[in-house]
Amino acid sequence: MTALIYWVIVALWLTVLVTVVTAAARGKYEVDGTTWLLLAVLSIDVVRNIAENFYFGLLWGSRYGVFPAAIEAALARPELLILPKILNVLAALMVLVILLWRWLPLAARERSEALQTMSAQSAQIAREAEEQRLLFETSVDLILVIDRLGIVRRVSRSSAAILGYAPEEVVGRDGSTFAEPGQYERLNAALGLLAAGQHVPEAVAEMRHKDGHRVTLSFLGVWAPGLDAGLVIGRDITERMAAAARLDRLAYFDELSGLPNRVSLLRDLTAALEAADAPPLALAVLDLNSFKDINDFLGHSTGDRVIGAIGARLARAGSDRCRFYRSGGDEFFMLLTGAAGSDEASAAVQNVVRLLEERVDVDGYRLFVSISCGIACAPEHARTCDELIQNADLALGAARADGRKISVFTPAIRRNARARQEIESELRRAVAQQEFVLHFQPQIRLADDAVVGAEALLRWNHPERGLLAPAAFIDALGHSPAAAEAGQFVLASACAAAADWREKGLGALRIGVNLFPIQFHSRTLLDDVEQALARSGLDARQLELEITENIALGHGDDVLDVLKALHQQGIGLAFDDFGTGYASLSYLLRYPLTRLKIDRSFVQKITDAAAPEHAAIVQSILVMAHNIGLEVVAEGVETDRQAAFLRARGCEEAQGYHFARPLPRDAFEAYVAARLAPSAICQG
Structure with a gap:
């Protein structure tokens, strides 16, 4: 029985040894250095136990007849009996050596590494705690830690600047109590998301400052499992929203x-x-x-x-x-x-x-x-x-x-506007393609019926409608940007014609040129006049510029300055269509005029059957003009009766169908030549 126990012990230790060796050979387990040392010690002890129990198993087995008696005689010697004890001592020494040589230094190193790891973790935890403290202390944004019930557990110091509440006034209270009444539902929904462990997407809410005014916050929230709480970050966007509102008002309001x-x-x-x-x-x-x-x-x-x-x-x-x-x-x-x-x-x-x-x-x-x-x-x-x-x-x-x-x-208004637009386009084309021409109406000296001048009148040689009189286009042209170029054409062509007439011996005829209002707006009239005189060689005294009451009333001092400069150069200035507008008589004294033109509407009323007051008006204009030193030209003279009346009242000049219609340049030259004495032509 005793021998059997030893053999059972041997079998058990062999099983342990085989298991350890097999596991180590297969690498089934990942072990550290300390474990390997323990396995080595265990292996030594296993070998010792196997040897010792194998020895006693043989010894006691032979004593009780299990093995031959000779085995006992061979193993019962004193020097062999002490062998197991020697093995025990040797095993203990080997274990001690292993512990001193390998395990203790390894254990010390691993302990040192463990301490270093613990120290680093502690430092990391300390750093994170410090960073968190600094974040809550220095953040300009509002930071809240809220539990599942919506109670604020921690808040950044910025709560004082943003909401007017010190941190201790916020901690322990429901976060939604700081919101405007209309925001409760939105904030409660956000707290519900946090309590469910979900993120809260960025949203905007109106909060109430301690002093009562509204603060607009843009906030978002995340659930922090480590804290078992929600982390909410809010940014004050009150000024940004106010700026956006101001920009919106600037964009949509005057x-x-x-x-x-x-x-x-x-x-x-x-x-x-x-x-x-x-x-x-x-x-x-x-x-x-x-x-x-x-x-x-x-x-x-x-x-x-x-x-x-x-x-x-x-x-x-x-x-x-x-x-x-x-x-x-x-x-x-x-x-x-x-x-x-x-x-x-x-x-x-x-x-x-x-x-x-x-x-x-x-x-x-x-x-x-x-x-x-x-x-x-x-x-x-x-x-x-x-x-x-x-x-x-x-x-x-x-x-x-x-x-x-x-x-x-009404549709008629659009048709009229379209017609004006079309004529505007045609007028621009007429200037560009030089479709305008000048006709000249003689101005007669009533004392001897001599031709002393001419008024240059614009005509439009329309490619489809033929020759057009001013009534068909002059109003539209006067309001068109093309009027400036047309005015320059009239001025240059009229000066060139008058200079040519003198060269042809027709005399130093005065040429009258009507001005458009836009010529004063453009501020180039002085330059235009000087260029026209220089290019044509016409004497400035032969040029007379005609202005209407509308020009005088509409431009004031601007017109006056330009007219004074022209008058200083010797250019004549005539006040056209006098009596038809609203000009004050003071304009006759204010402007440097040289001539007054009585409008045809007054002249045509001078008939045998006319009421006396019509003739009185013309006579009054003549007297007034002469008293202030102005010569007079009567327009629209169509009968001998009108010419005689004007001549008898001292009117210097006249023009109208009674003398001649406006004539093309060749016809005008022929008209003047026919009224000149042959000797005068030869002397020209």
């Missing part, structure tokens, strides 16, 4: 009047026209006729305050159906929705016009503005935004042209 601007008009008008159930609507454009005078004479600052006062009136007059806009300058728009037609729109606009024409008190001035207005309706007159605005503008132009306050668009 600064002076406070009304929506043209961009808003286009947006609202497009939306109204494109709506599926769009009601009929009317668009009116309102223009302040006298606003330029306010700016010119009282200053732009006063003009700006007038615009502000007008805008305030319109804002008060606005409603859900009636909205007002300022498109710039002195132009306003009125959008009336649900208008039953042009009659209802006109009535509504008439009320607005009366409101705007009431007195405006600004800067100590009592001012009045007059209004012109054009109206277009949809869908009656237009179906698109651009077309409606265009038609309202066309109606405004018609109101101005007709002297009315309000004009409603």
